[in-house]
Amino acid sequence: MSKPARPYADTAVSIDRSVAEVMAQLRTRNATGLQFTEEGNRSTLRFMWRSTSGAELCARFVVEVKPMKWRGRTTPTSKQIAEMYAQEKRRLFRVLVYFIKNLFEAVDGGLLSIEQALLPHLEAGGGQTLGELLVPRLHQLRAGPLARALGAPALEAADDA
Secondary structure, three states: OOOOOOOOOOOOOOHHHHHHHHHHHHHHOOOEEEEEEEEOOEEEEEEEEEOOOOOEEEEEEEEEOOOOOOOOOOOOOHHHHHHHHHHHHHHHHHHHHHHHHHHHHHHHOOOOOHHHHHHHHEEOOOOOEHHHHHHHHHHHOOOOHHHHHOOOOOOOOOOOO
C-alpha cells in the first residue's frame, strides 16, 4: 500500500500569499498585534484578541521546515535542495491557511468556542504555549498530579462486579 500524498504537496502558492490570507482571516476575527517573524527554517505567527470573558489573550503558531530526505538516486545539487526546502515551506504555509480557516469554521458552526479552538496555541506566562506545556505531560492526566493540579476530581477504580 502506498503512502498518501502530503496535503498541498504540489502547491505553487507563494508564502507571501499564504501569510496574507492568514492575516486577513485573523483581522476579520478582530485579532490585534499581528506579528510574523522568520528565523532560519522557523516562522512564527503571533496574534492577540479579546476573549468573550474580556481577557486579552495571545496565540502562537509555528511553521518549521524539518530536514527532509532526498529521494533521488544521485546526490542532490544545492539548487535541488533549495527547491525542495522552498516547496516544503510553501506546503506547510498552505496547511496553516486551511488549518486556521477550518478552526474558525468549527467556531462559526458552534462546535467550539474560540477559546477552546485556540487553547493549545495560547501562550502561557513563560512564553510557551499551553500545548507545549501540557502535551509532554499527558501521561499524567488520567489520575496523576497534572489532573489534580488542574482541579480534576479523583478517579476511583472501576468496580465492574
